[in-house]
Amino acid sequence: MNEQHVHLTGIGSYLPERVLSNAELETMVDTSDSWIQERTGIRERHIVAADQMTSDMAVEAARIALNDAGIGIDDIDALIVSTTTPDMVFPATATVVQAKLGGKDFPAWDIQAVCSGFVYGLAMADGMMRAGMFRRVLLIGAEAMSRIVNWQDRSTCVLFGDGAGAVVLEAKEKEGGVLGSVLHADGAYRDLLKAHHPHPGASPDRVVDFSLDAAGVAAVEMKGNEVFRVAVTKLGQVVGEILEHCQVDKGAVDWLVPHQANIRIIQATAKKLGMSMERVSTTVREHGNTSSASIPLALDELYRTGKLAAGQLILLEAFAGGFAWGANLLRWSK
Ligand code: UT7
Numbered sequence: 001m002n003e004q005h006v007h008l009t010g011i012g013s014y015l016p017e018r019v020l021s022n023a024e025l026e027t028m029v030d031t032s033d034s035w036i037q038e039r040t041g042i043r044e045r046h047i048v049a050a051d052q053m054t055s056d057m058a059v060e061a062a063r064i065a066l067n068d069a070g071i072g073i074d075d076i077d078a079l080i081v082s083t084t085t086p087d088m089v090f091p092a093t094a095t096v097v098q099a100k101l102g103g104k105d106f107p108a109w110d111i112q113a114v115c116s117g118f119v120y121g122l123a124m125a126d127g128m129m130r131a132g133m134f135r136r137v138l139l140i141g142a143e144a145m146s147r148i149v150n151w152q153d154r155s156t157c158v159l160f161g162d163g164a165g166a167v168v169l170e171a172k173e174k175e176g177g178v179l180g181s182v183l184h185a186d187g188a189y190r191d192l193l194k195a196h197h198p199h200p201g202a203s204p205d206r207v208v209d210f211s212l213d214a215a216g217v218a219a220v221e222m223k224g225n226e227v228f229r230v231a232v233t234k235l236g237q238v239v240g241e242i243l244e245h246c247q248v249d250k251g252a253v254d255w256l257v258p259h260q261a262n263i264r265i266i267q268a269t270a271k272k273l274g275m276s277m278e279r280v281s282t283t284v285r286e287h288g289n290t291s292s293a294s295i296p297l298a299l300d301e302l303y304r305t306g307k308l309a310a311g312q313l314i315l316l317e318a319f320a321g322g323f324a325w326g327a328n329l330l331r332w333s334k
């Protein structure tokens with residue numbers, strides 16, 4: 001087999017209809033629109049409907065991505081869903097998505113690297129595809145973060161949103177596509193950003209009411225400013241590492257597509273790369289932090305608005321609970 005390169009040939013995303021504004025949050029917790037915008041850059045976020053699951057959002061994004069690639073679900077060899085908010089403990093949400101899309105007889109599994117899940121998933125798919133295991137992979141980041149947020153904790157509930165993004169990956173002999181990936185994790189930091197298992201079987205003292213109106217449930221817990229400090233440092237390092245790994249000069253990068261947690265973290269990474277904010281996809285204002293959905297959502301935003309051109313270099317990076325962080329470099333080839 002000749003050397004294979006993994007190209008993004010389809011992309012799609014989905015945001016639930018309901019928009020939760022900072023103004024509405026002001027009526028729920030002791031916060032203000034100005035605090036949220038100044039500290040995070042977030043103005044609003046989308047919230048999944050009561051009768052929607054993570055798999056439903058994943059399916060919507062996947063349909064658009066498949067259509068964009070001009071293929072059907074039967075053309076797919078493997079399906080990976082990155083999610084922190086699976087429909088159930090098991091089966092994997094990926095199998096639910098497979099069934100809802102009418103797919104059969106190909107492997108489907110979930111991965112969990114929280115907000116870095118898409119970067120991890122892309123690295124994993126790229127490796128498996130280069131090794132010849134699969135020719136076409138559907139990779140989805142889908143999250144219903146609103147279901148694991150404590151809506152009485154102002155320090156976290158203002159940050160998150162729901163959504164899904166999907167890409168179709170195809171192995172080809174043609175050069176380009178995913179140029180490389182760098183992944184890291186350090187579990188010594190695991191207590192700074194976490195959510196206890198919502199399922200009573202795993203944690204009998206914590207039974208979580210998943211509704212938006214639920215009071216006092218234990219879910220996402222974060223020591224925000226400590227996470228912030230480490231995130232800025234580690235992201236600054238990992239963007240340098242991925243460029244070195246791929247032998248690319250920072251001046252050659254056309255677009256930065258970062259995980260969307262906080263505009264100030266994004267600005268710090270852009271500064272490290274010497275990139276102006278015009279070359280950075282920022283959706284945090286409208287989406288909030290959608291965990292592993294945020295990068296495909298932000299990439300799709302660039303694509304849909306016609307900003308991407310074949311041959312451009314795109315740097316993806318993310319930082320997550322764990323901590324787990326990483327980066328991928330792509331040469332856009334659509
Ligand atoms: O996606 C995974 C990675 N996640 C991240 O990267 C998130 C990283 N952290 C952050 O983005 C920021 O740390 C936050 C946005 C979470 C917080 O911003 P900060 O500038 O680090 O604020 P802080 O936590 O140091 O809090 C400053 C003050 C505190 O009040 P005092 O103690 O100074 O009186 C907080 O109680 O702001 C208060 N505060 C709020 N005030 C109004 C915290 N949350 C709110 C709020 N509204 N929602």
